[in-house]
Amino acid sequence: MSAGYVFGIPADAARDCEQIAPTPVDQRCMSCRTPIKDGDMGYIRPVMTGPGAVKACPVHMGCEAVSIVGHEYGICTCTGWDTTTKAAGDELMRRLRQAAKGDT
Secondary structure, three states: OOOOEEEOOOHHHOOOOEEOOOOOOOOEOOOOOOEOOOOOOEEEEEEEEEOOEEEEEEEEHHHHHHHHHOHHHOOOHHHOOOOOOHHHHHHHHHHHHHHHOOOO
16 A cells, blocks of 8 residues: 655655656645646645545645644744745755754
8 A cells, every 4th residue: 555645756765655657747836836847856645625525736845844844943934934935845855954964
């Protein structure tokens, strides 16, 4: 059973997920509303659009992560970030990569 649906995420990082191909280019991210570009990484989220109706919506990896761990890395409204922007998600992903390398 798949743990979820992803796009653009390397297979070794998304072992339990089903890769969506092709990347949903030009569809808007459900969080920041910025169109998905070729090379972006993210998830496909089910969104209820009405009684018994569900739509599959893409979300950038960083945009999703902001809502989960943004506060822990200083990307939150407490520190003045607009967490509904792609810039917030991009900065969080930069900080996560930096933390993974041991640079703080």
